[in-house]
Amino acid sequence: MLNELYSIRMRAAEGGAHEQGGRHISGGERLGQKEELHKLATELLTKSLNHSRGDCDFIQLVIEKLQNQEIKTISPLPVSTEHVQNVTEGRKKAVSLLSFLGISDEAITQGLNFLKQSTHQRGAIIVDSQTGKRLDHRELKGVRVSRMDWHTQSWSNWSAFYQPFASSRIREALALASKVAASPYTIAELCWSDDLDYITGYVASSATGYIRITHLKNIGEDCGGRIFFVKQHCPLDDYISYLETTPVCITYENATKHGRRTSS
Amino acid sequence: MLNELYSIRMRAAEGGAHEQGGRHISGGERLGQKEELHKLATELLTKSLNHSRGDCDFIQLVIEKLQNQEIKTISPLPVSTEHVQNVTEGRKKAVSLLSFLGISDEAITQGLNFLKQSTHQRGAIIVDSQTGKRLDHRELKGVRVSRMDWHTQSWSNWSAFYQPFASSRIREALALASKVAASPYTIAELCWSDDLDYITGYVASSATGYIRITHLKNIGEDCGGRIFFVKQHCPLDDYISYLETTPVCITYENATKHGRRTSS
Ligand SMILES: Nc1ncnc2c1ncn2[C@@H]1O[C@H](COP(=O)(O)OP(=O)(O)OP(=O)(O)O)[C@@H](O)[C@H]1O
Ligand SMILES: Nc1ncnc2c1ncn2[C@@H]1O[C@H](COP(=O)(O)OP(=O)(O)OP(=O)(O)O)[C@@H](O)[C@H]1O
Ligand SMILES: [Mg+2]
Ligand SMILES: [Mg+2]
Ligand SMILES: [Mg+2]
Ligand SMILES: [Mg+2]
Structure with missing residues (x-):
């Protein structure tokens, strides 16, 4: 039970x-x-x-x-890192990944512009991957993905295996990105932190995994946030309801099958 | 500072x-x-x-x-106990105390009736001491008195002195009642707990102090709450703002004068 x-x-x-x-x-x-x-x-x-x-x-x-509620069990996205020298290179990398995933130039530009000037946003914004239009009407609140976490033993296993990534920051970001990517309506997520001291961001999708990009902003800047690029005609209410309320447990293959939070 | x-x-x-x-x-x-x-x-x-x-x-x-904000410093009300045999006797005692304080029979009846049927109330209700009319329009929310606590050392001193009363329940109730009674608009407070296992209630006022009454309901009942009987023409918004937002620190005479939260 x-x-x-x-x-x-x-x-x-x-x-x-x-x-x-x-x-x-x-x-x-x-x-x-x-x-x-x-x-x-x-x-x-x-x-x-x-x-x-x-x-x-x-x-x-x-x-x-x-x-x-049934707890949805999902695997963490695979993680890789793109080492870039500066923000220009980092954003170029992000653009090419998003473009490769089929997101329109217009939508990519909108998304990047949004993150560049976003200093007070507390939740993600949802963007149509073709038109680039913002779809949620949540203003600064945005959509905060909730009710996801790692299975305790899975995190121990995963972080032992991926030692350099064993931080609470990556723990939280990878849980979030894995939940977001698990929706069939998500094409990709673009993120960099609003924290002044953290400049590595990522592009994540079920197709590419979680790709860290080492410079997506300059140190000391307080802009940042998350853009979820979605398929056209995405059923917005259902999508937001999934993000906010469906409980998701991140389990890693080596984890015990009998611990808490494993479900069928 | x-x-x-x-x-x-x-x-x-x-x-x-x-x-x-x-x-x-x-x-x-x-x-x-x-x-x-x-x-x-x-x-x-x-x-x-x-x-x-x-x-x-x-x-x-x-x-x-x-x-x-300036922290208002007030003394705890003096505490006494009326030992009664049963609820009937206890409520009669409460009625006579409230009546002695000048609260009309109508208002007392309204207050008691309210507490008898109140099983879901989370804040106090404010009642005109003459007409018996409920003045706040907060429904089940009521008015929750906040931003009051004991000066730490004062609580140690007080509870060492009043050993049988050294519980967190009395700590909280006496802080609340002392803040409420310190308003010039409060005539009296009537309270019994909504907890199933606690039947002692009180009548409190600046004139009489905090008078515990050992039976104000029967064990196992989940009705309870707080009635603040106020002077006629009480400026309601100011009164509620005092209750909800003015920071109040309860200090006891023996307490150090140089500890935290003492103010001029
Ligand atoms: N759970 C989430 N759901 C949606 N968007 C989020 C979520 N967490 C963070 N964000 C967005 O991404 C931005 C950067 O994330 P980051 O983790 O730095 O901030 P945070 O989660 O708000 O707070 P903290 O820095 O304490 O983790 C946030 O400001 C917010 O706009
Ligand atoms: N701070 C407060 N301000 C106004 N009314 C209160 C306050 N605390 C309690 N009350 C009212 O008095 C009732 C009885 O108080 P009591 O202390 O038993 O409950 P509580 O404070 O809501 O929760 P707890 O039992 O955990 O202390 C409450 O249900 C509520 O209606
Ligand atoms: Mg965060
Ligand atoms: Mg942050
Ligand atoms: Mg209480
Ligand atoms: Mg209670």
Whole structure:
């Protein structure tokens, strides 16, 4: 029997709550059992209170028990790295990958422009892969992918195997990108962090895996975010509902088949 | 210089969030410095996850930094206990105290009736002490008094002195009642808990202090709440704003004058 799972989400801002105009500082989403909630809350608080984007004065934590929902089990995307010398080279690389995946020049330009000027966005924006039009109407809120996490043992196995990537940053980003890529409506995701001290970004898709690109912005810049390029005629409500609410557990092949969160 | 203070609030419900119709399980409000936030979050989570009212499936924690606001320092109300044999005797006692304080029979009846049938209320209701009319329009949300806590050393001193009362339940209730009674618009507060296992309630006012009454409901009942009886023509918005947002620190006479949260 599957143990009862809880979703725990955090968002933190400076200058008041996000909905009152506060600037986004940090966010995070995890899954865990009841007895893990204290530890997860502590980890999310620590992350928000020690953030390179600044000193938050608003933090919200929301814990929700998952109601007998089936947990979708997916594998992490395979990871590779493109080593580039500077931002120009990095963005050129991103463009060529997105283009290879069939995303129109117009959509790629829109996506890149959006990330370049996005300094307050707290969720992803959804872009039509052909027209380049933004499809969600969420403004600065965007669409925050939630209810995904690694199976605990799977993360241990994976991070032991991919030692240089064993950071909480990659843990979180790869869980997110794997959930996003698992939707049949996603063509690709483009991401670089809004954190001032982190300049590696990625292009991810089910076709190419998770391709890290070592320079997608310059150090000290606070712009960043995520663009989900979707197929034309993507059923937007269903897509957003999948991203926000379907519980997804990332399991890695070597993981025990009998641990928590494995489902059929 | 006063150290920076944070407010931390929790609310927990069963059957979804309160605003989605969930049943109120637990709530709490504390103040603390940055380095105390982890401990306070843990305490509030523990309280919500182990509650006599049931098993919550929604918990929200909100942390807000207080913005250079002056912290009002007040003393705890003096505490006394009325030992009664049963609910009938206890409620008669409450009625006579409220009546002595000048609250009309109509208002007392309204207040008592409200608490008798209130099983889902998460904040207090405000009642005109003469007409008995409910003044806030907050429905099940009510008015949740926030941003009050004991000065740490004061609580140690007070609870060492009043040993039998050294519980977190009395700690929280006395802080709340002292803040409420410190408003010039409050005539009295009537409270019994919505917890199934706690039947002692109280009448509190600046005139009488905090008078515990040992039976205000029967064990196993889930009705309860708080009524704030206010003077006629009370400026409602100001009153609610005081209750919800003015930071109040409860200090006890023996407490150090140089610790945190003492203000002029
Ligand atoms: N779960 C998510 N769903 C959708 N978009 C996200 C998600 N997490 C982050 N983003 C977007 O990507 C940007 C960069 O991600 P990043 O991880 O740096 O920030 P964060 O998750 O908001 O906070 P933190 O830096 O604490 O992780 C965010 O500002 C946000 O716009
Ligand atoms: N801070 C507050 N401000 C206003 N009303 C409150 C406050 N705390 C409690 N109440 C009201 O009094 C009732 C009884 O209080 P009680 O302390 O038992 O519950 P609680 O604070 O909601 O949760 P917990 O039982 O976890 O403390 C509550 O259900 C609520 O209606
Ligand atoms: Mg993140
Ligand atoms: Mg960030
Ligand atoms: Mg309480
Ligand atoms: Mg209660």
